[in-house]
Amino acid sequence: MNADRLIRRVLKPLVFLLCLGPLAWLAWRAAGPGFGPNPAEFLNRFLGDWAIRFLLIALAVTPVRGITGWAGLVRFRRMLGLYAFFYVCLHLSSYTVVDQFFDWSAILKDILKRNFITVGMTAFALLIPLAITSTKGMVKRLGAARWQKLHRLVYAAGILGCGHYFMMVKGNQPEPLYHGAILAVLLGYRVAVWFRRASAARRNARESMRAA
Amino acid sequence: MLIQIRKRSDPRSSEITPKSAYLDYVSRRRFLGTAVAAGMIGSLPLPASAAAPKKAALQGVVKSRYKLDEPLTDTEAATGYNNFYEFGTGKTDPATYSKDFKPKPWTVAIAGEAAKTATVDFDDLIKPHQLEERVYRLRCVEAWSMIVPWVGVPLADVIKRFEPSSKAKYVAFETLNDPQRMPGQKSRVLDWPYVEGLRMDEAMHPLAILAVGMYGEEMPNQNGAPIRLVVPWKYGFKSIKSIVKIAFVEKEPPTSWNRSAPNEYGFYSNVNPTVDHPRWSQAKERRIGDSLFSAKRPTLMFNGYADEVAALYAGMEMKKNY
Known part of the structure:
Protein backbone atom coordinates (compact mmCIF):
# COMPACT_ATOMS: atom_id res chain seq x y z
CA MET A 1 0.00 0.00 0.00
CA ASN A 2 1.43 3.37 -0.88
CA ALA A 3 1.42 6.35 1.44
CA ASP A 4 -1.56 8.00 -0.21
CA ARG A 5 -3.74 4.93 0.13
CA LEU A 6 -2.58 4.35 3.69
CA ILE A 7 -3.76 7.83 4.62
CA ARG A 8 -6.99 7.58 2.69
CA ARG A 9 -8.02 4.06 3.61
CA VAL A 10 -6.59 3.57 7.09
CA LEU A 11 -5.34 6.65 8.88
CA LYS A 12 -8.11 9.08 8.01
CA PRO A 13 -10.95 6.76 9.06
CA LEU A 14 -8.99 5.93 12.21
CA VAL A 15 -8.51 9.58 13.17
CA PHE A 16 -12.15 10.24 12.31
CA LEU A 17 -13.27 7.58 14.78
CA LEU A 18 -10.77 8.68 17.44
CA CYS A 19 -12.19 12.20 17.27
CA LEU A 20 -15.60 10.79 18.12
CA GLY A 21 -14.09 9.33 21.30
CA PRO A 22 -15.22 12.13 23.63
CA LEU A 23 -18.75 11.85 22.28
CA ALA A 24 -18.72 8.09 22.74
CA TRP A 25 -17.55 8.54 26.31
CA LEU A 26 -20.37 11.00 26.88
CA ALA A 27 -22.86 8.47 25.53
CA TRP A 28 -21.43 5.83 27.85
CA ARG A 29 -21.77 8.19 30.84
CA ALA A 30 -25.32 8.99 29.78
CA ALA A 31 -26.26 5.34 29.55
CA GLY A 32 -24.46 4.28 32.72
CA PRO A 33 -23.27 6.37 35.64
CA GLY A 34 -24.87 9.62 34.46
CA PHE A 35 -23.48 13.14 34.46
CA GLY A 36 -23.16 13.63 38.22
CA PRO A 37 -24.89 16.00 40.64
CA ASN A 38 -24.91 18.98 38.25
CA PRO A 39 -25.49 17.36 34.84
CA ALA A 40 -26.01 20.64 32.96
CA GLU A 41 -22.69 22.04 34.16
CA PHE A 42 -20.92 18.76 33.51
CA LEU A 43 -22.14 18.54 29.92
CA ASN A 44 -21.32 22.15 29.11
CA ARG A 45 -17.83 22.03 30.63
CA PHE A 46 -17.00 18.70 29.03
CA LEU A 47 -17.97 19.91 25.55
CA GLY A 48 -16.17 23.22 26.07
CA ASP A 49 -13.01 21.41 27.14
CA TRP A 50 -13.04 19.33 23.97
CA ALA A 51 -13.86 22.30 21.75
CA ILE A 52 -10.75 24.17 22.90
CA ARG A 53 -8.63 21.00 22.74
CA PHE A 54 -9.63 20.29 19.14
CA LEU A 55 -9.00 23.90 18.19
CA LEU A 56 -5.46 23.56 19.57
CA ILE A 57 -5.00 20.17 17.87
CA ALA A 58 -6.06 21.62 14.51
CA LEU A 59 -3.71 24.57 15.04
CA ALA A 60 -0.88 22.15 15.81
CA VAL A 61 -0.96 20.51 12.37
CA THR A 62 1.11 23.15 10.58
CA PRO A 63 3.88 23.44 13.20
CA VAL A 64 4.14 19.66 13.64
CA ARG A 65 4.33 19.25 9.88
CA GLY A 66 7.06 21.87 9.70
CA ILE A 67 9.09 20.28 12.46
CA THR A 68 8.71 16.64 11.47
CA GLY A 69 8.71 17.29 7.74
CA TRP A 70 5.80 14.91 7.26
CA ALA A 71 3.84 16.59 4.48
CA GLY A 72 0.98 14.07 4.66
CA LEU A 73 -0.12 15.57 7.96
CA VAL A 74 -1.81 18.47 6.19
CA ARG A 75 -4.42 16.06 4.90
CA PHE A 76 -5.83 15.74 8.43
CA ARG A 77 -6.08 19.46 8.97
CA ARG A 78 -9.55 20.02 7.55
CA MET A 79 -11.01 17.08 9.47
CA LEU A 80 -9.48 18.25 12.74
CA GLY A 81 -10.63 21.81 12.14
CA LEU A 82 -14.15 20.66 11.42
CA TYR A 83 -14.12 18.54 14.57
CA ALA A 84 -13.14 21.65 16.52
CA PHE A 85 -16.12 23.42 14.98
CA PHE A 86 -18.31 20.39 15.73
CA TYR A 87 -17.44 20.41 19.43
CA VAL A 88 -17.81 24.20 19.57
CA CYS A 89 -21.33 23.75 18.14
CA LEU A 90 -22.16 21.05 20.70
CA HIS A 91 -20.79 23.25 23.51
CA LEU A 92 -22.95 26.13 22.30
CA SER A 93 -25.99 23.86 21.92
CA SER A 94 -25.65 22.59 25.47
CA TYR A 95 -25.63 26.22 26.62
CA THR A 96 -28.61 27.16 24.45
CA VAL A 97 -30.73 24.07 25.00
CA VAL A 98 -29.81 22.63 28.39
CA ASP A 99 -28.59 25.66 30.30
CA GLN A 100 -30.89 28.40 28.94
CA PHE A 101 -33.60 26.23 27.35
CA PHE A 102 -34.05 28.53 24.34
CA ASP A 103 -34.54 31.60 26.54
CA TRP A 104 -33.39 33.87 23.73
CA SER A 105 -33.72 37.09 25.68
CA ALA A 106 -31.53 35.66 28.47
CA ILE A 107 -29.05 34.44 25.86
CA LEU A 108 -28.92 37.82 24.17
CA LYS A 109 -28.43 39.51 27.53
CA ASP A 110 -25.61 37.09 28.29
CA ILE A 111 -23.90 37.81 24.98
CA LEU A 112 -24.09 41.56 25.50
CA LYS A 113 -23.44 41.71 29.25
CA ARG A 114 -21.08 38.87 30.09
CA ASN A 115 -17.67 39.53 28.61
CA PHE A 116 -16.58 35.91 28.58
CA ILE A 117 -19.70 34.95 26.63
CA THR A 118 -19.22 37.86 24.22
CA VAL A 119 -15.69 36.63 23.60
CA GLY A 120 -16.78 33.00 23.22
CA MET A 121 -19.57 33.90 20.80
CA THR A 122 -17.17 35.98 18.72
CA ALA A 123 -14.84 33.00 18.46
CA PHE A 124 -17.79 30.89 17.30
CA ALA A 125 -18.82 33.52 14.74
CA LEU A 126 -15.28 33.60 13.32
CA LEU A 127 -15.30 29.84 12.86
CA ILE A 128 -18.52 29.79 10.82
CA PRO A 129 -17.06 31.12 7.53
CA LEU A 130 -14.13 28.76 7.94
CA ALA A 131 -16.40 25.75 8.26
CA ILE A 132 -18.48 26.90 5.27
CA THR A 133 -15.41 27.39 3.07
CA SER A 134 -13.74 24.16 4.11
CA THR A 135 -14.73 22.19 0.99
CA LYS A 136 -12.43 21.69 -1.99
CA GLY A 137 -14.91 23.48 -4.21
CA MET A 138 -14.80 26.53 -1.98
CA VAL A 139 -11.01 26.61 -1.98
CA LYS A 140 -11.12 26.65 -5.77
CA ARG A 141 -13.81 29.27 -5.92
CA LEU A 142 -12.01 31.61 -3.55
CA GLY A 143 -8.56 30.95 -4.92
CA ALA A 144 -5.83 29.53 -2.71
CA ALA A 145 -4.38 32.90 -1.68
CA ARG A 146 -7.68 34.43 -0.63
CA TRP A 147 -8.78 31.19 1.02
CA GLN A 148 -5.61 31.14 3.07
CA LYS A 149 -6.03 34.75 4.10
CA LEU A 150 -9.59 34.08 5.23
CA HIS A 151 -8.55 31.03 7.19
CA ARG A 152 -6.08 33.05 9.24
CA LEU A 153 -9.20 33.95 11.22
CA VAL A 154 -8.60 30.71 13.07
CA TYR A 155 -5.73 32.38 14.94
CA ALA A 156 -8.12 34.99 16.29
CA ALA A 157 -10.63 32.27 17.13
CA GLY A 158 -7.91 30.40 19.06
CA ILE A 159 -6.97 33.51 21.03
CA LEU A 160 -10.61 34.33 21.79
CA GLY A 161 -11.35 30.71 22.72
CA CYS A 162 -8.51 30.64 25.23
CA GLY A 163 -9.58 34.06 26.49
CA HIS A 164 -13.12 32.78 26.98
CA TYR A 165 -11.79 29.91 29.08
CA PHE A 166 -9.49 32.16 31.10
CA MET A 167 -12.28 34.63 31.82
CA MET A 168 -14.71 31.90 32.83
CA VAL A 169 -12.85 30.33 35.75
CA LYS A 170 -12.81 31.59 39.34
CA GLY A 171 -9.58 32.44 41.15
CA ASN A 172 -6.11 31.80 39.73
CA GLN A 173 -6.67 28.41 38.16
CA PRO A 174 -3.82 27.13 36.00
CA GLU A 175 -5.72 25.13 33.32
CA PRO A 176 -6.63 28.10 31.07
CA LEU A 177 -3.02 29.27 31.31
CA TYR A 178 -1.72 25.87 30.12
CA HIS A 179 -4.02 26.11 27.12
CA GLY A 180 -2.92 29.68 26.50
CA ALA A 181 0.75 28.64 26.67
CA ILE A 182 0.18 25.88 24.09
CA LEU A 183 -1.60 28.37 21.83
CA ALA A 184 1.29 30.83 22.25
CA VAL A 185 3.78 28.17 21.12
CA LEU A 186 1.64 27.21 18.12
CA LEU A 187 1.17 30.80 17.01
CA GLY A 188 4.74 31.70 17.94
CA TYR A 189 5.99 29.03 15.54
CA ARG A 190 4.12 30.73 12.70
CA VAL A 191 5.52 34.12 13.62
CA ALA A 192 9.05 32.67 13.67
CA VAL A 193 8.57 31.08 10.26
CA TRP A 194 7.21 34.31 8.88
CA PHE A 195 10.21 36.28 10.19
CA ARG A 196 12.66 33.79 8.78
CA ARG A 197 10.99 33.93 5.38
CA ALA A 198 10.90 37.70 5.41
CA SER A 199 14.59 38.01 6.24
CA ALA A 200 15.49 35.34 3.67
CA ALA A 201 13.54 37.28 1.06
CA ARG A 202 15.38 40.47 2.01
CA ARG A 203 18.73 38.68 1.72
CA ASN A 204 17.80 37.28 -1.67
CA ALA A 205 16.75 40.69 -2.86
CA ARG A 206 20.06 42.19 -1.71
CA GLU A 207 22.05 39.44 -3.36
CA SER A 208 20.22 39.71 -6.64
CA MET A 209 20.77 43.48 -6.58
CA ARG A 210 24.49 42.98 -6.01
CA ALA A 211 24.60 40.44 -8.84
CA ALA A 212 22.98 42.95 -11.14
CA MET B 1 -53.25 18.44 68.25
CA LEU B 2 -50.10 19.42 66.46
CA ILE B 3 -50.11 23.04 65.49
CA GLN B 4 -47.53 23.95 62.95
CA ILE B 5 -46.65 27.58 62.64
CA ARG B 6 -45.23 28.33 59.29
CA LYS B 7 -42.25 30.63 59.33
CA ARG B 8 -42.19 33.13 56.50
CA SER B 9 -39.06 31.58 55.09
CA ASP B 10 -40.62 28.15 54.85
CA PRO B 11 -41.84 27.31 51.39
CA ARG B 12 -45.57 28.11 51.02
CA SER B 13 -47.62 24.95 50.74
CA SER B 14 -48.33 26.00 47.15
CA GLU B 15 -44.59 25.92 46.54
CA ILE B 16 -44.20 22.39 47.78
CA THR B 17 -44.23 19.85 45.04
CA PRO B 18 -47.23 17.57 45.58
CA LYS B 19 -46.25 13.94 45.61
CA SER B 20 -48.45 13.11 42.64
CA ALA B 21 -46.78 15.79 40.56
CA TYR B 22 -43.43 14.60 41.74
CA LEU B 23 -44.22 11.02 40.74
CA ASP B 24 -45.52 12.27 37.44
CA TYR B 25 -42.27 14.16 37.06
CA VAL B 26 -40.31 11.03 37.90
CA SER B 27 -42.10 9.04 35.27
CA ARG B 28 -41.58 11.84 32.78
CA ARG B 29 -37.94 11.74 33.68
CA ARG B 30 -37.92 8.04 33.01
CA PHE B 31 -39.61 8.61 29.69
CA LEU B 32 -37.18 11.33 28.72
CA GLY B 33 -34.39 9.14 29.92
CA THR B 34 -35.27 6.32 27.58
CA ALA B 35 -36.35 8.58 24.78
CA VAL B 36 -33.34 10.85 24.68
CA ALA B 37 -30.54 8.70 26.00
CA ALA B 38 -31.13 5.89 28.40
CA GLY B 39 -30.35 6.93 31.94
CA MET B 40 -28.80 10.24 30.86
CA ILE B 41 -30.35 11.85 33.90
CA GLY B 42 -29.52 9.23 36.50
CA SER B 43 -27.60 10.26 39.55
CA LEU B 44 -23.96 9.39 39.74
CA PRO B 45 -22.59 7.23 42.50
CA LEU B 46 -19.30 8.93 43.10
CA PRO B 47 -16.35 6.63 43.63
CA ALA B 48 -14.65 9.32 45.70
CA SER B 49 -17.30 9.36 48.42
CA ALA B 50 -17.44 5.58 48.56
CA ALA B 51 -13.92 5.44 49.92
CA ALA B 52 -14.29 8.49 52.19
CA PRO B 53 -13.43 7.97 55.83
CA LYS B 54 -16.46 6.94 57.86
CA LYS B 55 -17.76 9.63 60.14
CA ALA B 56 -19.38 8.90 63.48
CA ALA B 57 -23.04 9.60 64.07
CA LEU B 58 -23.57 12.62 66.32
CA GLN B 59 -25.30 11.98 69.64
CA GLY B 60 -27.83 14.16 71.42
CA VAL B 61 -28.88 16.23 68.43
CA VAL B 62 -32.28 17.90 68.74
CA LYS B 63 -34.43 18.92 65.82
CA SER B 64 -34.82 22.67 65.49
CA ARG B 65 -37.66 24.77 64.12
CA TYR B 66 -35.54 25.35 61.03
CA LYS B 67 -36.68 22.83 58.51
CA LEU B 68 -37.85 22.84 54.93
CA ASP B 69 -40.47 20.82 53.16
CA GLU B 70 -38.25 20.41 50.15
CA PRO B 71 -36.47 17.07 49.78
CA LEU B 72 -32.92 16.95 51.14
CA THR B 73 -30.07 16.82 48.66
CA ASP B 74 -28.66 13.30 48.36
CA THR B 75 -25.80 12.78 50.80
CA GLU B 76 -23.62 11.54 47.94
CA ALA B 77 -24.14 14.80 46.05
CA ALA B 78 -23.71 17.04 49.10
CA THR B 79 -20.45 15.26 49.98
CA GLY B 80 -19.22 14.62 46.43
CA TYR B 81 -19.88 17.93 44.68
CA ASN B 82 -18.05 20.62 46.63
CA ASN B 83 -16.17 23.87 46.35
CA PHE B 84 -13.30 23.70 48.83
CA TYR B 85 -10.29 25.00 46.95
CA GLU B 86 -7.97 24.00 49.81
CA PHE B 87 -8.34 20.50 48.38
CA GLY B 88 -8.45 21.42 44.68
CA THR B 89 -10.64 23.37 42.30
CA GLY B 90 -12.55 20.47 40.73
CA LYS B 91 -15.95 19.63 42.20
CA THR B 92 -14.84 16.10 43.17
CA ASP B 93 -11.37 17.19 44.33
CA PRO B 94 -12.39 17.94 47.93
CA ALA B 95 -13.80 14.42 48.43
CA THR B 96 -10.81 12.86 46.66
CA TYR B 97 -7.97 14.81 48.28
CA SER B 98 -9.35 15.20 51.80
CA LYS B 99 -9.49 11.46 52.52
CA ASP B 100 -6.35 11.49 54.65
CA PHE B 101 -7.16 14.76 56.39
CA LYS B 102 -7.26 14.30 60.19
CA PRO B 103 -9.54 16.98 61.63
CA LYS B 104 -8.88 16.07 65.27
CA PRO B 105 -7.26 17.14 67.49
CA TRP B 106 -8.40 20.66 66.59
CA THR B 107 -8.21 24.00 68.32
CA VAL B 108 -9.77 27.33 67.53
CA ALA B 109 -8.06 30.57 68.53
CA ILE B 110 -10.46 33.17 69.88
CA ALA B 111 -8.83 36.57 69.59
CA GLY B 112 -9.34 40.30 69.41
CA GLU B 113 -11.73 42.66 71.13
CA ALA B 114 -13.20 40.39 73.81
CA ALA B 115 -12.94 39.94 77.56
CA LYS B 116 -11.96 36.31 77.14
CA THR B 117 -9.54 35.26 74.47
CA ALA B 118 -8.00 31.81 74.33
CA THR B 119 -7.08 28.90 72.17
CA VAL B 120 -9.92 26.50 72.72
CA ASP B 121 -10.06 22.80 72.06
CA PHE B 122 -12.79 21.77 69.65
CA ASP B 123 -14.72 19.86 72.34
CA ASP B 124 -14.52 22.73 74.81
CA LEU B 125 -15.81 25.09 72.16
CA ILE B 126 -18.85 22.99 71.26
CA LYS B 127 -19.68 20.84 74.31
CA PRO B 128 -21.33 23.59 76.39
CA HIS B 129 -24.00 24.01 73.70
CA GLN B 130 -26.94 21.94 72.53
CA LEU B 131 -26.39 20.45 69.07
CA GLU B 132 -29.34 21.07 66.80
CA GLU B 133 -30.27 20.10 63.29
CA ARG B 134 -30.92 22.95 60.90
CA VAL B 135 -32.22 22.21 57.43
CA TYR B 136 -31.11 25.12 55.28
CA ARG B 137 -30.99 26.07 51.66
CA LEU B 138 -27.42 26.43 50.44
CA ARG B 139 -27.03 28.78 47.49
CA CYS B 140 -23.63 28.77 45.81
CA VAL B 141 -22.52 31.94 44.04
CA GLU B 142 -22.13 29.72 40.95
CA ALA B 143 -25.95 29.53 40.71
CA TRP B 144 -26.54 26.04 42.06
CA SER B 145 -28.21 25.09 45.31
CA MET B 146 -28.73 22.27 47.77
CA ILE B 147 -30.91 21.49 50.78
CA VAL B 148 -28.63 20.42 53.62
CA PRO B 149 -29.44 19.22 57.15
CA TRP B 150 -26.61 20.78 59.13
CA VAL B 151 -25.86 19.93 62.74
CA GLY B 152 -24.40 22.74 64.78
CA VAL B 153 -24.76 25.38 67.48
CA PRO B 154 -25.87 29.00 67.21
CA LEU B 155 -22.85 31.18 66.52
CA ALA B 156 -24.33 33.85 68.79
CA ASP B 157 -24.22 31.54 71.82
CA VAL B 158 -20.56 30.75 71.23
CA ILE B 159 -19.68 34.40 70.69
CA LYS B 160 -21.41 35.50 73.93
CA ARG B 161 -19.22 33.17 76.00
CA PHE B 162 -16.14 35.17 75.05
CA GLU B 163 -17.73 38.52 75.91
CA PRO B 164 -16.78 40.70 72.93
CA SER B 165 -16.28 44.37 73.82
CA SER B 166 -18.08 47.35 72.35
CA LYS B 167 -15.16 47.72 69.95
CA ALA B 168 -16.01 44.37 68.36
CA LYS B 169 -17.89 45.53 65.26
CA TYR B 170 -17.02 42.58 63.06
CA VAL B 171 -16.09 38.92 63.41
CA ALA B 172 -13.20 37.62 61.29
CA PHE B 173 -12.78 33.92 60.54
CA GLU B 174 -9.78 32.02 59.25
CA THR B 175 -9.35 28.56 57.72
CA LEU B 176 -6.45 26.25 58.49
CA ASN B 177 -3.38 27.07 56.41
CA ASP B 178 -1.35 23.89 56.04
CA PRO B 179 -0.43 22.82 52.50
CA GLN B 180 0.77 19.46 53.83
CA ARG B 181 -2.71 18.62 55.03
CA MET B 182 -4.60 20.68 52.46
CA PRO B 183 -2.83 19.96 49.17
CA GLY B 184 -4.86 22.51 47.19
CA GLN B 185 -3.01 25.23 49.10
CA LYS B 186 0.17 24.29 47.24
CA SER B 187 -1.13 26.29 44.29
CA ARG B 188 -2.03 29.93 44.74
CA VAL B 189 -5.59 29.81 43.50
CA LEU B 190 -6.38 32.23 46.32
CA ASP B 191 -4.28 34.03 48.90
CA TRP B 192 -4.12 31.48 51.71
CA PRO B 193 -5.30 31.25 54.40
CA TYR B 194 -8.93 31.63 53.38
CA VAL B 195 -10.51 34.40 55.42
CA GLU B 196 -14.10 35.51 55.85
CA GLY B 197 -16.02 37.93 57.98
CA LEU B 198 -19.41 39.01 59.23
CA ARG B 199 -20.72 42.20 60.74
CA MET B 200 -21.36 41.65 64.46
CA ASP B 201 -25.14 41.82 64.07
CA GLU B 202 -24.98 39.27 61.25
CA ALA B 203 -22.86 36.96 63.37
CA MET B 204 -25.30 37.29 66.27
CA HIS B 205 -28.29 36.48 64.08
CA PRO B 206 -30.04 33.25 65.16
CA LEU B 207 -29.78 31.79 61.63
CA ALA B 208 -25.96 31.84 61.73
CA ILE B 209 -24.48 28.63 63.11
CA LEU B 210 -21.18 26.92 63.65
CA ALA B 211 -21.78 23.53 62.07
CA VAL B 212 -19.94 20.40 63.17
CA GLY B 213 -21.89 17.86 61.15
CA MET B 214 -24.45 17.16 58.48
CA TYR B 215 -26.96 14.38 57.83
CA GLY B 216 -26.69 13.42 61.51
CA GLU B 217 -22.99 12.64 61.29
CA GLU B 218 -19.74 14.46 62.03
CA MET B 219 -18.71 16.97 59.37
CA PRO B 220 -17.11 15.20 56.39
CA ASN B 221 -13.62 16.47 55.59
CA GLN B 222 -14.68 17.78 52.19
CA ASN B 223 -17.44 19.88 53.74
CA GLY B 224 -15.18 21.69 56.20
CA ALA B 225 -14.34 19.36 59.08
CA PRO B 226 -14.38 19.65 61.93
CA ILE B 227 -16.09 23.03 62.24
CA ARG B 228 -17.45 25.51 59.74
CA LEU B 229 -19.71 28.48 59.51
CA VAL B 230 -23.17 28.32 57.92
CA VAL B 231 -24.88 31.61 57.04
CA PRO B 232 -27.76 30.49 54.83
CA TRP B 233 -28.82 33.90 53.51
CA LYS B 234 -25.41 34.52 51.97
CA TYR B 235 -23.64 32.84 49.08
CA GLY B 236 -21.92 29.62 50.07
CA PHE B 237 -18.37 30.96 50.04
CA LYS B 238 -19.19 33.14 53.07
CA SER B 239 -19.69 29.94 55.08
CA ILE B 240 -16.01 29.43 55.75
CA LYS B 241 -14.77 25.88 56.42
CA SER B 242 -12.28 24.23 58.79
CA ILE B 243 -12.08 27.28 61.04
CA VAL B 244 -8.95 27.75 63.19
CA LYS B 245 -9.44 31.35 64.25
CA ILE B 246 -12.30 33.61 65.24
CA ALA B 247 -11.31 37.22 65.92
CA PHE B 248 -13.42 40.16 67.08
CA VAL B 249 -12.31 43.25 65.20
CA GLU B 250 -13.23 46.90 64.90
CA LYS B 251 -12.87 47.33 61.13
CA GLU B 252 -14.38 45.35 58.27
CA PRO B 253 -12.00 42.41 57.85
CA PRO B 254 -10.64 41.35 54.44
CA THR B 255 -12.39 38.40 52.80
CA SER B 256 -10.71 36.01 50.37
CA TRP B 257 -12.94 36.20 47.31
CA ASN B 258 -13.31 39.95 47.65
CA VAL B 271 -28.09 36.03 48.05
CA ASN B 272 -29.88 38.49 45.78
CA PRO B 273 -31.60 37.55 42.52
CA THR B 274 -31.62 41.18 41.39
CA VAL B 275 -27.87 41.74 41.63
CA ASP B 276 -26.06 39.73 38.99
CA HIS B 277 -22.57 38.38 39.22
CA PRO B 278 -20.71 40.23 36.45
CA ARG B 279 -20.31 36.94 34.58
CA TRP B 280 -23.69 35.34 35.10
CA SER B 281 -27.22 36.03 36.21
CA GLN B 282 -28.17 35.29 39.83
CA ALA B 283 -31.91 35.32 39.08
CA LYS B 284 -32.17 31.54 38.87
CA GLU B 285 -30.40 28.51 40.22
CA ARG B 286 -29.96 24.86 39.49
CA ARG B 287 -30.98 22.52 42.30
CA ILE B 288 -28.40 19.79 42.69
CA GLY B 289 -30.09 16.50 41.92
CA ASP B 290 -32.38 17.98 39.28
CA SER B 291 -32.19 16.35 35.89
CA LEU B 292 -30.44 17.65 32.81
CA PHE B 293 -33.75 18.79 31.37
CA SER B 294 -35.44 20.32 34.39
CA ALA B 295 -35.82 24.07 34.47
CA LYS B 296 -33.77 26.30 36.73
CA ARG B 297 -35.54 27.54 39.85
CA PRO B 298 -35.99 31.17 40.72
CA THR B 299 -33.53 32.36 43.36
CA LEU B 300 -35.18 33.85 46.44
CA MET B 301 -34.17 37.15 48.04
CA PHE B 302 -31.77 36.39 50.90
CA ASN B 303 -32.10 32.76 49.79
CA GLY B 304 -35.63 32.66 51.21
CA TYR B 305 -34.67 34.11 54.60
CA ALA B 306 -35.73 37.69 53.87
CA ASP B 307 -38.26 37.85 56.70
CA GLU B 308 -35.59 36.96 59.22
CA VAL B 309 -32.66 38.97 57.93
CA ALA B 310 -33.88 41.85 55.75
CA ALA B 311 -33.99 44.14 58.80
CA LEU B 312 -30.22 43.79 59.15
CA TYR B 313 -29.84 45.71 55.91
CA ALA B 314 -32.60 48.28 56.25
CA GLY B 315 -31.66 51.43 54.36
CA MET B 316 -28.57 49.85 52.84
CA GLU B 317 -28.08 50.14 49.08
CA MET B 318 -27.92 46.47 48.12
CA LYS B 319 -26.58 47.05 44.61
CA LYS B 320 -23.63 48.95 46.00
CA ASN B 321 -23.07 46.73 49.03
CA TYR B 322 -23.23 43.46 47.14
Missing part, protein backbone atom coordinates in the same frame (compact mmCIF):
# COMPACT_ATOMS: atom_id res chain seq x y z
CA ARG B 259 -9.52 40.26 47.61
CA SER B 260 -9.36 37.95 44.58
CA ALA B 261 -12.00 39.75 42.50
CA PRO B 262 -13.46 42.82 44.26
CA ASN B 263 -15.86 43.63 41.43
CA GLU B 264 -17.38 40.15 41.58
CA TYR B 265 -17.55 39.34 45.30
CA GLY B 266 -18.47 41.88 47.91
CA PHE B 267 -18.09 41.74 51.68
CA TYR B 268 -21.81 41.15 52.19
CA SER B 269 -22.51 38.68 49.38
CA ASN B 270 -26.13 38.28 50.38
